[in-house]
Amino acid sequence: MTILIIGSIRPEYVNPRNLDYINYYLENGVKDTGAINLVASIYLDYRAYDTLIETVVLFMAVIGVTFILSKG
């Protein structure tokens, strides 16, 4: 039944306004950030705050593992 439900979802993912936002990054990304790898320009410039939080999350994992496994 689950397969039926999943199969019935037909996402039509091409929204005309959707493309506008993507095209902004594709056209102006290099000019704005200076990096020709657009994934890096989003990862480290447009959404660098996410990356900061992500490194903190990884650090928490390290602290957690060493803390949980340290005593006794």
Place this chain on the structure above:
Amino acid sequence: MLNHLPILIIIFPLSIAFIILLFKKYIIALSIFSIVFSLASLLKFAPSVYKGQIISYHLGGWPAPLGVSLLIDNLSFFFALTVLLIGMMVIIYSIPDKKYNHNYYFLLLILLSSMVGTIFTADIFNMYILYDLVAIATYLLIAYYQQGVALKASFNYLLMSAVGLSLFLLGVGSLYAMSGTLHIASISEQLPEIFAHNPQIIIMSLVLAITSMGIKMAMVPLHGWLPDAHSLAPSPVSAILSGVVVKVGLYCLIRLIFGLFSTEKILINIGSHYILMIFGTITLLFGAMMAFTQIDLKRMLAYSTINQIGLILIGLGINIHSGFQGALFHVLNHALLKSALFFCAGIIILQSGKRKIHDFAGYGEKNPLVAFCFVVLSLGVIGIPPMNGFVSKFLICLGAIEAGYSILALVIVFASLITAAYYFRVIQIFYSEPIQSNSNLSNIDVAENSLFWDKFFRLWPIYILTGFSLMLGILPSLGLSLVRPAVKILLLNIIK
């Protein structure tokens, strides 16, 4: 420097946490200083926020739909104030315990700053990642004492909330696919168009968001993690979990339902407030029933949290002005009351060395002040007139009757009766004669000899929180003036 304050509120405790971990000196002073800094700079926004201004801050200088941006309006100001206030009290309360080292304060500061970040953010993916940070800090804090039971509770919570966060990410993905942006306001602008074109995706993402946040705030079919996690954590951690962490899930739900899926047509079509109302009723009754059957004090308080969450959900679900007002006011009240109750439970369990309710016989004579505070606070949770809980419960009941759901008002009153029953049971045991008074006495003598400052730091947070709740109960207009502008935002979104 002044217009960078929104990000500094988040970043300052975060960096202080790492400095604490690095140097391991002046731990308490630094953590209190950082929270006071955040609180002060938050209060600096109060005048402009209450004039109805919306303060937004664009990280990296990219305007709103491009990059991540922060947003402070009345709603987020109110929730952030609650979080920081309770966080401050929790830090003060945990000063005397020598078991809490730099790791504890590090985790606490990360938890607080990430919660404030979750509240301030205006970007759904950023909300997801910050919520993950909150969740990981919570797992580690629950497992802090490393007893087997707490580890099991922590693992249980990890599984449920990881699945919930993945569901949330799936919802974020489908919203992104339809709208091409992650900024809440710009998704909300495009939503009617998408809804006309492809309604089932929107309904799917709404259901995913409600499910994931329902796991976070223990809506009843998804509540399985809460009683274990909240009762087995260290007492100050239970206070912050019950008082605040659950409320952050509630905030995200409010943001998503009333900020994102909030166009008139969609609300009518989906009827998301009916979902809230039905689940709220189930949560209210189930939490009350289960709390009545518990014999462990902290476990009873944890189920009482489920009960009160149900009340807040009903208040949001009846979709009328006084209902919103009551619900938001109850968020503040419940944060104050429940964290103070957990502080009391921590002191009681520490002094008697036992967790079961029937072991506390005669406690009221041995430590009258704490027992008195417990009584006053539980009166607040039940909703007896001089306390703040009464005002919010009354407002929610009023809203239910105004909106035409009189039966809901009856249900709330009935649940309050059950709440009264299980709290009065504890109070009665407090003031009853101990059956055999042999082991309790010696422990309490040890506690009497403890240092003056230990007692000072343990007791004053309780007194302050009790005083706050009494003050809000006697002068409800004070709290309501805090809440009213935030309600305006919810109403605006619906009318628009």
Place this chain on the structure above:
Amino acid sequence: MTPINISLLLFMIGLYGVISKNNLIKKIIGLAIINASVVLFFIAIGYREGGLAPIMSHSETVDSANQIFVNPIPQALMLTAIVVSISLTAVALALVVKIYSKYKTLDVQKLYEE
């Protein structure tokens, strides 16, 4: 079956693993499958027919005039989500190791009997 439907199917498989398996390690594997399915979902919604990887050319003249690029945002988001799932898995495994050393079993039924 588009990649999106397949990713949702994978999500269901992972959810089944988390819910129904008795072994804690298998539950964590189910969690990893869920995270992988979400990553697949995001990459699928970013894909465009005939698109190239979003790395521009070194010189400005040969720019994106007649080339289609894949949407870079879901990929950047997934870098973040992968790290989060790694840290979740690490914490979960550490908890399981500790639980095993205390109770000497990984079976959920036996763990929650007591």
Place this chain on the structure above:
Amino acid sequence: MKNSKIIKTLAQKLLPFIFLFGFYLTFHGHLSPGGGFQGGVVIATAIILLTLSYGIKETENRFKEKQLRVLEKFAILAFIFLGLLGIFFGYPFLKNFLPLGQRGCIASAGLMIPLNLVISIKVAAGMTGIFYALVKYRGEI
């Protein structure tokens, strides 16, 4: 397995190359697929390879756990500091305030290279830290 000479020698010889590859990924993060996280993981693999072939004690003599921890914390503080530098120069937090440079060169994209470096150090230290903790708890390798 523990005393196998071939594995030990090979791991020893491979170590600088894996490090080089990791740093290549890190520093070319803005030009080609790769970046701080991937480079950091590759660097961590080198240390994990060393641990698997030599055992934890000898590896710890070279890469001390305490130093890795301190390095990790400094890396995150450096990330935050690089963000705060933007505020000191009058821009928003985490603004890419350095000159963007010429398109396609290594020395371009402003703040991205220091951020990549910081992330790679942090990830390498973190992954090694997780591995050390798990290995030490088992106490076998």
